Amino acid sequence: MKYLHIFNFEVKRSYKIFIWWTIAWVLMILMLLPFYNTFSTQGQEFAQVYQSLPDAFKVAFNLNELSLSTISGYINTELMELLELFSCFFGLYLGSRSIQKEINNKSILFLLSKPVSRTKIFLAKVDSIFLLSVASNAILMLFLGFGVIFFTDADAPVKYLAYSFVVLMLMFTLYYALGILLGVIKDGGTIAIGAIVIIVTFMFNIMSKISDSADFLKYLTPYHYLDLGPVVSGQSIAIENIFFILIIALGLFVLGFRVFTNRDIDT
Amino acid sequence: MADSFLEVKNLTKNYGNGKGAIDISFSLNSGEIVGFVGPNGAGKSTTMEMIMSLINPDRGSRKILGEEINDRSDIQKVMSRVGYLAAEGGLYEDLTGKQIFNYAEKLYGIESNGEFEKLATELQLDINKKVKALSLGNKKKVGIIQAIIHQPDLLILDEPTSGLDPLIQQQILNIIKDFSSKGRTVFLSSHNLAEVQSVCDRVIMIKDAKIIFDDKTESIINENGKEIRLINPPKIILDRIRNVLQDESIKESGTEIVLTVKRLHPILKILMEYEFEDFYIEKPSLEKRFINLY
Incomplete structure (x- = not known):
């Protein structure tokens, strides 16, 4: 019951930021979808443009003849890669804010002086953000699906949207967990460190695609494991990749939980 | 309980x-x-x-x-x-x-x-x-x-x-x-x-x-007794008090003489004898007791 009170409290504190986040991306979707029909009818011309680009560039950014001429390729190129990257930053921001901010401004003492365990506090905070994230991403994917039907001549790419939902959730969760861990270890600089991790892993992905000698870097970046490029081409994301990222995220949560439950919180 | x-x-x-x-x-x-x-x-x-x-x-x-x-x-x-x-x-x-x-x-x-x-x-x-x-x-x-x-x-x-x-x-x-x-x-x-x-x-x-x-x-407050503060007392009174109190219980503080006593009565008796009324009695405070420990 006390868990539910904290959970409700956390949902109430954070839902506004998710509403603004969702609205921002809905507007982005509204700006992009009406242009799809124009792009799709000029698929051949875009294919020619892409052919003139360096191979490495095309591979790095998943640009091919499907990029703009199919609805999933169009969404992936114009929206999803950006949304995925921003979801990482958003997750990181919320993760580092959820416990570190409360420790720094000492509002955590309110909860710690009540008959609730640190386990309940941690779980309620994580679960509330996870629920809001599920809701936000589900709304975005549904809006995207219905948007495709309303604004384009294409059918809703259900499989692609389903995978996108999974990828967005995993990316958000991964960096949310990292944010929490950094937040309970350090009293400041969490977002800067986390942002470096996001950018470096993003660059690893690009470098591994551009250069054969940097191919090994792909194993160090979640973007490789959760690449939506193959889904655009009708393939799938390997289930073991999904589990691998899930396990890393869970590992980060467990580490963050251990540090939070054991650390001293003085005034 | x-x-x-x-x-x-x-x-x-x-x-x-x-x-x-x-x-x-x-x-x-x-x-x-x-x-x-x-x-x-x-x-x-x-x-x-x-x-x-x-x-x-x-x-x-x-x-x-x-x-x-x-x-x-x-x-x-x-x-x-x-x-x-x-x-x-x-x-x-x-x-x-x-x-x-x-x-x-x-x-x-x-x-x-x-x-x-x-x-x-x-x-x-x-x-x-x-x-x-x-x-x-x-x-x-x-x-x-x-x-x-x-x-x-x-x-x-x-x-x-x-x-x-x-x-x-x-x-x-x-x-x-x-x-x-x-x-x-x-x-x-x-x-x-x-x-x-x-x-x-x-x-x-x-x-x-x-x-x-x-x-x-x-106990802390009463440990050291009470303080009597005399304002410009005549020498004769001080001499009489010195016969009753030890020197460490008598301190000068500007124009005041501060007496720290366990019992008020002997001092008050002297003061009454000389009809000296320029004095007041203070209960020692924790602050005075502890200030030297800070």
């Missing part, structure tokens, strides 16, 4: 360089108001934080309301009977007082009975204002109310009146006295020795991370 509401034995958190709290041992009984005094950085907050399991002690044991507290999970068993106010923070700045009290009631698992509204009215606190818009004094009031909202048996207050004006200090002290009169125990830290003297039954003093004093307030 156990006799000892709080018992700590050899509780230690050593940060080095005389910082932290080392081998802290004491116990608090039912209905006591105990003041925990000492200079800045002496270890008052560290001790309270160890009691509250906010920080893990290096060694030592603590028993709260009869429950042995070995790790953080143990304290959950007694937290519904303990109230705590941190020296700073402990409140959500973007909530109103009312929202904070409602949230506290939910977490303590108690039904709202309007008690906090009554207290807030008594303290002239606007509970509909966000905490961030409140003055320091009003924030402290919110902190105190949320700490006693569930009528705990043991109340631990870390510097509840620091930085407050005398009027608000007095209001908060009245709440503490009223709270204790119902048989509950209060453990409060403070820099203000006059305040401790006015409200506490017992005083524990900590310095350089160690307890150096633990006694009843009355």
Whole structure:
């Protein structure tokens, strides 16, 4: 019951930021979808443009003849890669804010002086953000699906949207967990460190695609494991990749939980 | 219910360089108001934080309301009977007082009975204002109310009146006295020795991370007797007094001669004999007793 009170409290504190986040991306979707029909009818011309680009560039950014001429390729190129990257930053921001901010401004003492365990506090905070994230991403994917039907001549790419939902959730969760861990270890600089991790892993992905000698870097970046490029081409994301990222995220949560439950919180 | 509401034995958190709290041992009984005094950085907050399991002690044991507290999970068993106010923070700045009290009631698992509204009215606190818009004094009031909202048996207050004006200090002290009169125990830290003297039954003093004093307030005050301050007394009176008192009990302070006496009568008899009326009697204060220890 006390868990539910904290959970409700956390949902109430954070839902506004998710509403603004969702609205921002809905507007982005509204700006992009009406242009799809124009792009799709000029698929051949875009294919020619892409052919003139360096191979490495095309591979790095998943640009091919499907990029703009199919609805999933169009969404992936114009929206999803950006949304995925921003979801990482958003997750990181919320993760580092959820416990570190409360420790720094000492509002955590309110909860710690009540008959609730640190386990309940941690779980309620994580679960509330996870629920809001599920809701936000589900709304975005549904809006995207219905948007495709309303604004384009294409059918809703259900499989692609389903995978996108999974990828967005995993990316958000991964960096949310990292944010929490950094937040309970350090009293400041969490977002800067986390942002470096996001950018470096993003660059690893690009470098591994551009250069054969940097191919090994792909194993160090979640973007490789959760690449939506193959889904655009009708393939799938390997289930073991999904589990691998899930396990890393869970590992980060467990580490963050251990540090939070054991650390001293003085005034 | 156990006799000892709080018992700590050899509780230690050593940060080095005389910082932290080392081998802290004491116990608090039912209905006591105990003041925990000492200079800045002496270890008052560290001790309270160890009691509250906010920080893990290096060694030592603590028993709260009869429950042995070995790790953080143990304290959950007694937290519904303990109230705590941190020296700073402990409140959500973007909530109103009312929202904070409602949230506290939910977490303590108690039904709202309007008690906090009554207290807030008594303290002239606007509970509909966000905490961030409140003055320091009003924030402290919110902190105190949320700490006693569930009528705990043991109340631990870390510097509840620091930085407050005398009027608000007095209001908060009245709440503490009223709270204790119902048989509950209060453990409060403070820099203000006059305040401790006015409200506490017992005083524990900590310095350089160690307890150096633990006694009843009355005993401490009466230990050195009373002070008689004579203003420009004639030499003949002083000579007579010197026959009665030892030299170390007679001190000059500007135009005043300060006599520290266990019994007033012999001195008053001399003063009456010479019809000397320029004097006044003071009860020694904790401040005077402890100031040399700071």
